Amino acid sequence: MQVTKRTFLKGLLATAAAGGVVSQASAKPQADLPAKWDREADVVILGYGGAGASAVITAKDAGADVVIFEKTAQAAGADLWHMNALSCPLGLVVPGLKTALQINMLAPSYIYVDQDGKRFANEKMDNHTCIYGVNVLDPIKHRYPRIPCFVVFDEAARVRGPIIGGATSGYVLNRENYKWSKDNSAEIEKGVIVSAPTIEELAKKINVPAENLVETVNRWNSQINAGADKDFGRPLEKKGKVAFEGREAPVISRPIGDGPYYAAELYPTILNTQGGPRRNKLGQVLDPFGKPIARLYSAGELGSMWGHIYQGATNNSEACVFGRIAGRTVANETPWS
Numbered sequence: 001m002q003v004t005k006r007t008f009l010k011g012l013l014a015t016a017a018a019g020g021v022v023s024q025a026s027a028k029p030q031a032d033l034p035a036k037w038d039r040e041a042d043v044v045i046l047g048y049g050g051a052g053a054s055a056v057i058t059a060k061d062a063g064a065d066v067v068i069f070e071k072t073a074q075a076a077g078a079d080l081w082h083m084n085a086l087s088c089p090l091g092l093v094v095p096g097l098k099t100a101l102q103i104n105m106l107a108p109s110y111i112y113v114d115q116d117g118k119r120f121a122n123e124k125m126d127n128h129t130c131i132y133g134v135n136v137l138d139p140i141k142h143r144y145p146r147i148p149c150f151v152v153f154d155e156a157a158r159v160r161g162p163i164i165g166g167a168t169s170g171y172v173l174n175r176e177n178y179k180w181s182k183d184n185s186a187e188i189e190k191g192v193i194v195s196a197p198t199i200e201e202l203a204k205k206i207n208v209p210a211e212n213l214v215e216t217v218n219r220w221n222s223q224i225n226a227g228a229d230k231d232f233g234r235p236l237e238k239k240g241k242v243a244f245e246g247r248e249a250p251v252i253s254r255p256i257g258d259g260p261y262y263a264a265e266l267y268p269t270i271l272n273t274q275g276g277p278r279r280n281k282l283g284q285v286l287d288p289f290g291k292p293i294a295r296l297y298s299a300g301e302l303g304s305m306w307g308h309i310y311q312g313a314t315n316n317s318e319a320c321v322f323g324r325i326a327g328r329t330v331a332n333e334t335p336w337s
Protein backbone atom coordinates (compact mmCIF):
# COMPACT_ATOMS: atom_id res chain seq x y z
CA MET A 1 0.00 0.00 0.00
CA GLN A 2 1.22 3.48 -0.85
CA VAL A 3 1.43 5.84 2.16
CA THR A 4 0.67 9.43 1.21
CA LYS A 5 1.54 12.41 3.42
CA ARG A 6 -2.12 12.69 4.37
CA THR A 7 -2.56 9.02 5.37
CA PHE A 8 0.80 9.16 7.13
CA LEU A 9 -0.20 12.11 9.34
CA LYS A 10 -3.69 10.71 9.87
CA GLY A 11 -2.16 7.41 10.87
CA LEU A 12 0.24 9.07 13.32
CA LEU A 13 -2.61 10.81 15.06
CA ALA A 14 -4.75 7.71 15.08
CA THR A 15 -2.08 5.48 16.58
CA ALA A 16 -1.15 8.07 19.21
CA ALA A 17 -4.78 8.71 20.09
CA ALA A 18 -5.41 5.00 20.42
CA GLY A 19 -2.56 4.74 22.91
CA GLY A 20 -0.75 2.58 20.41
CA VAL A 21 2.64 4.08 21.18
CA VAL A 22 4.39 2.50 24.11
CA SER A 23 7.41 4.35 25.42
CA GLN A 24 9.89 1.97 27.03
CA ALA A 25 9.77 3.97 30.21
CA SER A 26 6.33 5.43 29.84
CA ALA A 27 3.11 4.58 31.53
CA LYS A 28 0.68 6.81 29.69
CA PRO A 29 -0.18 4.12 27.20
CA GLN A 30 0.15 1.46 29.87
CA ALA A 31 -3.20 2.56 31.24
CA ASP A 32 -4.55 0.64 28.27
CA LEU A 33 -2.47 -2.41 29.01
CA PRO A 34 -2.90 -5.29 31.41
CA ALA A 35 -0.97 -5.03 34.68
CA LYS A 36 1.07 -8.03 33.61
CA TRP A 37 2.96 -7.63 30.38
CA ASP A 38 1.60 -10.62 28.53
CA ARG A 39 0.11 -8.88 25.53
CA GLU A 40 0.32 -10.54 22.17
CA ALA A 41 0.43 -8.61 18.92
CA ASP A 42 0.57 -9.47 15.26
CA VAL A 43 3.32 -6.92 14.66
CA VAL A 44 5.88 -5.43 17.05
CA ILE A 45 7.54 -2.22 15.88
CA LEU A 46 10.75 -1.02 17.49
CA GLY A 47 11.10 2.79 17.13
CA TYR A 48 8.47 5.33 16.15
CA GLY A 49 10.53 7.36 13.68
CA GLY A 50 9.48 7.90 10.08
CA ALA A 51 10.12 4.31 9.05
CA GLY A 52 8.53 2.82 12.16
CA ALA A 53 5.48 5.06 11.90
CA SER A 54 5.00 4.20 8.22
CA ALA A 55 5.24 0.51 9.03
CA VAL A 56 2.67 0.91 11.81
CA ILE A 57 0.18 2.64 9.54
CA THR A 58 0.59 0.08 6.82
CA ALA A 59 0.27 -2.81 9.26
CA LYS A 60 -2.81 -1.30 10.93
CA ASP A 61 -4.42 -0.60 7.57
CA ALA A 62 -3.85 -4.23 6.74
CA GLY A 63 -5.80 -5.14 9.88
CA ALA A 64 -2.92 -6.16 12.13
CA ASP A 65 -2.80 -5.64 15.89
CA VAL A 66 0.33 -3.51 16.31
CA VAL A 67 2.40 -2.60 19.35
CA ILE A 68 5.20 -0.03 19.21
CA PHE A 69 8.17 0.33 21.51
CA GLU A 70 9.64 3.81 21.48
CA LYS A 71 12.24 5.21 23.86
CA THR A 72 11.71 8.94 23.37
CA ALA A 73 9.59 10.62 25.99
CA GLN A 74 7.68 12.68 23.39
CA ALA A 75 5.97 9.50 22.30
CA ALA A 76 4.36 9.42 25.73
CA GLY A 77 3.36 13.09 25.46
CA ALA A 78 6.24 14.61 27.45
CA ASP A 79 7.23 18.25 27.20
CA LEU A 80 10.91 18.90 26.56
CA TRP A 81 13.05 21.62 28.12
CA HIS A 82 16.61 22.98 28.11
CA MET A 83 17.17 21.43 24.69
CA ASN A 84 19.71 24.12 23.72
CA ALA A 85 21.61 24.10 27.03
CA LEU A 86 25.12 22.69 26.83
CA SER A 87 28.16 22.57 29.02
CA CYS A 88 30.86 23.16 26.45
CA PRO A 89 34.48 24.24 26.85
CA LEU A 90 36.82 24.88 23.91
CA GLY A 91 39.25 22.19 22.99
CA LEU A 92 41.69 20.63 20.58
CA VAL A 93 41.35 17.74 18.21
CA VAL A 94 44.21 15.29 17.85
CA PRO A 95 43.72 13.25 14.67
CA GLY A 96 43.01 9.60 15.38
CA LEU A 97 41.55 10.16 18.85
CA LYS A 98 37.85 9.68 19.43
CA THR A 99 37.22 12.78 21.54
CA ALA A 100 38.78 16.19 22.03
CA LEU A 101 40.90 17.68 24.81
CA GLN A 102 40.00 20.87 26.63
CA ILE A 103 42.38 23.78 26.34
CA ASN A 104 43.84 25.09 29.58
CA MET A 105 46.74 27.51 29.07
CA LEU A 106 49.19 27.47 31.95
CA ALA A 107 50.96 30.65 30.80
CA PRO A 108 49.30 34.08 30.49
CA SER A 109 50.86 35.14 27.15
CA TYR A 110 48.13 33.97 24.78
CA ILE A 111 44.94 35.17 23.09
CA TYR A 112 42.05 33.66 21.11
CA VAL A 113 41.30 35.01 17.64
CA ASP A 114 38.58 34.31 15.09
CA GLN A 115 39.02 33.42 11.44
CA ASP A 116 39.54 37.12 10.70
CA GLY A 117 42.48 37.24 13.11
CA LYS A 118 40.58 39.34 15.67
CA ARG A 119 39.95 38.79 19.36
CA PHE A 120 36.28 38.30 20.19
CA ALA A 121 36.01 37.63 23.95
CA ASN A 122 37.65 37.62 27.32
CA GLU A 123 39.51 34.32 26.98
CA LYS A 124 38.75 33.60 30.63
CA MET A 125 35.06 33.11 29.87
CA ASP A 126 33.50 30.45 32.05
CA ASN A 127 34.90 27.14 30.86
CA HIS A 128 31.46 25.48 30.74
CA THR A 129 29.84 28.22 28.72
CA CYS A 130 32.35 28.73 25.89
CA ILE A 131 29.78 27.57 23.36
CA TYR A 132 27.94 30.84 23.92
CA GLY A 133 31.15 32.74 23.16
CA VAL A 134 31.77 31.09 19.79
CA ASN A 135 28.39 30.06 18.41
CA VAL A 136 27.86 33.16 16.30
CA LEU A 137 26.71 33.02 12.69
CA ASP A 138 28.07 35.64 10.28
CA PRO A 139 24.89 36.55 8.39
CA ILE A 140 26.78 38.15 5.50
CA LYS A 141 29.30 35.46 4.66
CA HIS A 142 27.17 32.60 6.02
CA ARG A 143 29.91 31.08 8.15
CA TYR A 144 30.75 30.55 11.79
CA PRO A 145 33.86 32.78 12.12
CA ARG A 146 34.70 31.44 15.60
CA ILE A 147 34.32 27.73 14.85
CA PRO A 148 37.07 26.95 14.74
CA CYS A 149 38.80 29.86 16.42
CA PHE A 150 42.50 29.86 17.26
CA VAL A 151 44.67 30.13 20.33
CA VAL A 152 47.80 32.16 19.57
CA PHE A 153 50.75 32.04 21.98
CA ASP A 154 54.46 32.66 22.31
CA GLU A 155 57.53 30.57 23.05
CA ALA A 156 57.28 31.21 26.80
CA ALA A 157 53.79 29.71 26.79
CA ARG A 158 54.92 26.69 24.79
CA VAL A 159 57.68 25.79 27.25
CA ARG A 160 55.52 26.55 30.30
CA GLY A 161 53.60 23.28 29.89
CA PRO A 162 50.95 21.40 27.94
CA ILE A 163 48.31 23.73 26.53
CA ILE A 164 45.73 21.29 27.92
CA GLY A 165 47.09 22.25 31.36
CA GLY A 166 47.29 19.66 34.08
CA ALA A 167 44.28 17.67 32.87
CA THR A 168 44.24 14.14 34.24
CA SER A 169 40.76 12.96 33.36
CA GLY A 170 38.62 12.59 30.28
CA TYR A 171 38.08 9.87 27.70
CA VAL A 172 41.21 10.71 25.68
CA LEU A 173 43.49 10.54 28.69
CA ASN A 174 41.86 7.73 30.65
CA ARG A 175 40.52 5.47 27.92
CA GLU A 176 42.66 6.22 24.92
CA ASN A 177 45.77 6.72 27.09
CA TYR A 178 46.92 9.78 25.19
CA LYS A 179 49.88 11.59 26.77
CA TRP A 180 50.16 15.24 25.73
CA SER A 181 53.85 16.17 25.55
CA LYS A 182 55.15 18.34 28.37
CA ASP A 183 56.55 20.99 26.03
CA ASN A 184 53.89 20.59 23.30
CA SER A 185 56.56 19.38 20.86
CA ALA A 186 54.77 16.15 19.92
CA GLU A 187 51.61 18.09 19.07
CA ILE A 188 53.64 20.52 16.94
CA GLU A 189 55.03 17.51 15.09
CA LYS A 190 51.52 16.15 14.59
CA GLY A 191 50.35 19.51 13.20
CA VAL A 192 47.82 20.05 16.01
CA ILE A 193 49.85 23.15 16.89
CA VAL A 194 51.44 25.13 14.06
CA SER A 195 54.50 27.31 14.54
CA ALA A 196 56.19 30.15 12.68
CA PRO A 197 59.03 32.57 13.39
CA THR A 198 56.81 35.64 12.96
CA ILE A 199 53.17 36.53 13.54
CA GLU A 200 52.75 37.28 9.79
CA GLU A 201 53.92 33.82 8.84
CA LEU A 202 51.79 32.25 11.55
CA ALA A 203 48.75 34.04 10.11
CA LYS A 204 49.44 32.62 6.67
CA LYS A 205 49.72 29.10 8.10
CA ILE A 206 46.34 29.30 9.80
CA ASN A 207 44.80 31.20 6.89
CA VAL A 208 43.79 34.40 8.68
CA PRO A 209 44.55 37.91 7.32
CA ALA A 210 48.13 38.65 8.40
CA GLU A 211 47.59 42.41 8.85
CA ASN A 212 44.68 41.72 11.21
CA LEU A 213 46.59 39.22 13.33
CA VAL A 214 49.60 41.54 13.61
CA GLU A 215 47.32 44.40 14.63
CA THR A 216 45.48 42.21 17.14
CA VAL A 217 48.70 41.04 18.81
CA ASN A 218 50.10 44.58 18.89
CA ARG A 219 46.88 45.92 20.38
CA TRP A 220 46.79 43.22 23.03
CA ASN A 221 50.40 43.84 23.96
CA SER A 222 50.04 47.61 24.19
CA GLN A 223 46.83 47.40 26.26
CA ILE A 224 48.30 44.86 28.69
CA ASN A 225 51.52 46.87 28.96
CA ALA A 226 49.34 49.87 29.79
CA GLY A 227 47.60 47.86 32.52
CA ALA A 228 44.17 46.80 31.19
CA ASP A 229 42.46 44.79 28.45
CA LYS A 230 40.10 47.60 27.45
CA ASP A 231 38.46 45.55 24.70
CA PHE A 232 37.19 42.56 26.71
CA GLY A 233 38.22 43.12 30.33
CA ARG A 234 40.43 40.06 30.79
CA PRO A 235 42.03 40.70 34.17
CA LEU A 236 45.77 40.88 34.74
CA GLU A 237 45.83 38.84 37.93
CA LYS A 238 43.43 36.53 39.72
CA LYS A 239 42.49 37.66 43.19
CA GLY A 240 41.73 35.11 45.88
CA LYS A 241 41.94 31.32 45.75
CA VAL A 242 42.95 29.37 42.66
CA ALA A 243 41.19 26.05 42.12
CA PHE A 244 42.68 25.08 38.76
CA GLU A 245 46.12 26.21 37.70
CA GLY A 246 45.98 27.70 34.25
CA ARG A 247 42.24 28.08 33.91
CA GLU A 248 42.40 30.28 36.99
CA ALA A 249 46.13 30.95 37.08
CA PRO A 250 47.16 33.73 39.43
CA VAL A 251 48.76 35.56 36.50
CA ILE A 252 46.14 35.83 33.79
CA SER A 253 47.24 38.30 31.14
CA ARG A 254 50.68 39.08 29.77
CA PRO A 255 51.86 40.47 26.43
CA ILE A 256 52.76 37.98 23.71
CA GLY A 257 56.55 38.05 23.82
CA ASP A 258 59.32 36.47 21.81
CA GLY A 259 58.77 33.91 19.09
CA PRO A 260 58.62 31.46 17.64
CA TYR A 261 54.86 31.86 17.68
CA TYR A 262 52.22 29.17 17.82
CA ALA A 263 48.56 28.65 16.99
CA ALA A 264 46.07 25.82 17.27
CA GLU A 265 42.47 25.38 16.17
CA LEU A 266 39.88 25.39 18.95
CA TYR A 267 36.46 23.78 18.68
CA PRO A 268 33.47 23.53 21.02
CA THR A 269 33.96 20.26 22.94
CA ILE A 270 30.72 19.23 24.57
CA LEU A 271 30.89 17.86 28.10
CA ASN A 272 27.21 17.31 28.65
CA THR A 273 23.75 18.37 27.54
CA GLN A 274 20.88 19.34 29.83
CA GLY A 275 17.90 18.77 27.53
CA GLY A 276 15.19 16.17 27.81
CA PRO A 277 11.76 15.58 29.30
CA ARG A 278 10.62 18.25 31.72
CA ARG A 279 10.16 17.03 35.30
CA ASN A 280 8.61 18.39 38.47
CA LYS A 281 9.93 18.35 42.02
CA LEU A 282 8.73 14.78 42.51
CA GLY A 283 10.65 13.54 39.48
CA GLN A 284 7.44 13.07 37.47
CA VAL A 285 7.68 13.83 33.76
CA LEU A 286 5.28 16.56 32.67
CA ASP A 287 3.27 17.05 29.52
CA PRO A 288 3.30 20.45 27.73
CA PHE A 289 0.46 21.64 30.02
CA GLY A 290 2.39 20.88 33.21
CA LYS A 291 0.39 17.77 34.04
CA PRO A 292 2.34 14.72 35.26
CA ILE A 293 2.29 11.80 32.83
CA ALA A 294 1.15 8.76 34.76
CA ARG A 295 4.04 6.59 35.93
CA LEU A 296 6.73 8.25 33.88
CA TYR A 297 9.67 9.55 35.93
CA SER A 298 13.09 11.01 35.28
CA ALA A 299 16.31 11.90 37.05
CA GLY A 300 19.79 13.09 36.13
CA GLU A 301 21.16 14.74 33.03
CA LEU A 302 18.30 13.72 30.73
CA GLY A 303 15.99 16.70 31.17
CA SER A 304 18.19 18.26 33.82
CA MET A 305 16.67 21.05 35.86
CA TRP A 306 19.73 23.20 35.03
CA GLY A 307 19.17 25.61 32.18
CA HIS A 308 21.64 27.67 30.21
CA ILE A 309 24.48 28.02 32.66
CA TYR A 310 26.03 24.90 34.14
CA GLN A 311 26.26 25.17 37.90
CA GLY A 312 29.66 23.71 38.83
CA ALA A 313 29.42 20.06 39.96
CA THR A 314 25.63 20.10 40.06
CA ASN A 315 24.96 17.51 37.38
CA ASN A 316 26.27 14.69 39.53
CA SER A 317 24.48 15.94 42.62
CA GLU A 318 21.25 16.37 40.67
CA ALA A 319 21.58 12.80 39.38
CA CYS A 320 21.89 11.49 42.96
CA VAL A 321 19.21 13.75 44.46
CA PHE A 322 16.61 13.23 41.74
CA GLY A 323 17.37 9.53 41.55
CA ARG A 324 16.32 9.33 45.21
CA ILE A 325 13.34 11.64 44.77
CA ALA A 326 12.00 9.80 41.71
CA GLY A 327 12.65 6.47 43.44
CA ARG A 328 10.63 7.62 46.44
CA THR A 329 7.79 8.81 44.21
CA VAL A 330 7.70 5.48 42.41
CA ALA A 331 7.74 3.53 45.68
CA ASN A 332 4.74 5.51 46.92
CA GLU A 333 2.60 4.69 43.88
CA THR A 334 -0.26 2.28 44.38
CA PRO A 335 -0.29 -0.78 42.13
CA TRP A 336 -2.60 -0.84 39.12
CA SER A 337 -5.51 -3.16 39.67
Ligand SMILES: Cc1cc2nc3c(=O)[nH]c(=O)nc-3n(C[C@H](O)[C@H](O)[C@H](O)COP(=O)(O)OP(=O)(O)OC[C@H]3O[C@@H](n4cnc5c(N)ncnc54)[C@H](O)[C@@H]3O)c2cc1C
Pocket: 071, 170, 171, 271, 272, 299, 300, 301, 302, 312, 313, 314, 315, 316, 317, 319
Ligand atom coordinates in the same frame (compact mmCIF):
# COMPACT_ATOMS: atom_id res chain seq x y z
C1 LIG B 1 34.14 14.66 31.03
C2 LIG B 1 32.97 15.01 31.94
C3 LIG B 1 33.20 15.66 33.13
C4 LIG B 1 32.14 15.96 33.97
N1 LIG B 1 32.41 16.57 35.16
C5 LIG B 1 31.40 16.79 36.02
C6 LIG B 1 31.65 17.35 37.29
O1 LIG B 1 32.79 17.66 37.64
N2 LIG B 1 30.60 17.55 38.13
C7 LIG B 1 29.32 17.23 37.77
O2 LIG B 1 28.39 17.42 38.56
N3 LIG B 1 29.05 16.70 36.57
C8 LIG B 1 30.05 16.46 35.68
N4 LIG B 1 29.78 15.92 34.46
C9 LIG B 1 28.39 15.58 34.13
C10 LIG B 1 27.94 14.36 34.92
O3 LIG B 1 28.97 13.39 34.91
C11 LIG B 1 26.67 13.77 34.28
O4 LIG B 1 25.70 14.78 34.18
C12 LIG B 1 26.11 12.64 35.12
O5 LIG B 1 27.06 11.61 35.26
C13 LIG B 1 24.86 12.10 34.44
O6 LIG B 1 24.34 11.03 35.19
P1 LIG B 1 23.07 10.28 34.68
O7 LIG B 1 22.88 9.13 35.59
O8 LIG B 1 21.94 11.24 34.51
O9 LIG B 1 23.41 9.78 33.20
P2 LIG B 1 24.54 8.77 32.74
O10 LIG B 1 25.64 8.68 33.73
O11 LIG B 1 24.85 9.16 31.33
O12 LIG B 1 23.80 7.37 32.79
C14 LIG B 1 22.92 6.96 31.80
C15 LIG B 1 23.05 5.45 31.71
O13 LIG B 1 22.01 4.96 30.88
C16 LIG B 1 22.56 4.00 29.99
N5 LIG B 1 21.68 3.95 28.81
C17 LIG B 1 21.56 4.86 27.83
N6 LIG B 1 20.65 4.47 26.93
C18 LIG B 1 20.14 3.31 27.40
C19 LIG B 1 19.13 2.42 26.91
N7 LIG B 1 18.45 2.66 25.79
N8 LIG B 1 18.87 1.32 27.63
C20 LIG B 1 19.54 1.07 28.79
N9 LIG B 1 20.51 1.87 29.28
C21 LIG B 1 20.79 2.97 28.58
C22 LIG B 1 23.96 4.50 29.72
O14 LIG B 1 24.77 3.44 29.26
C23 LIG B 1 24.37 5.02 31.08
O15 LIG B 1 24.93 4.01 31.89
C24 LIG B 1 30.82 15.61 33.59
C25 LIG B 1 30.58 14.96 32.39
C26 LIG B 1 31.64 14.67 31.56
C27 LIG B 1 31.35 13.93 30.28
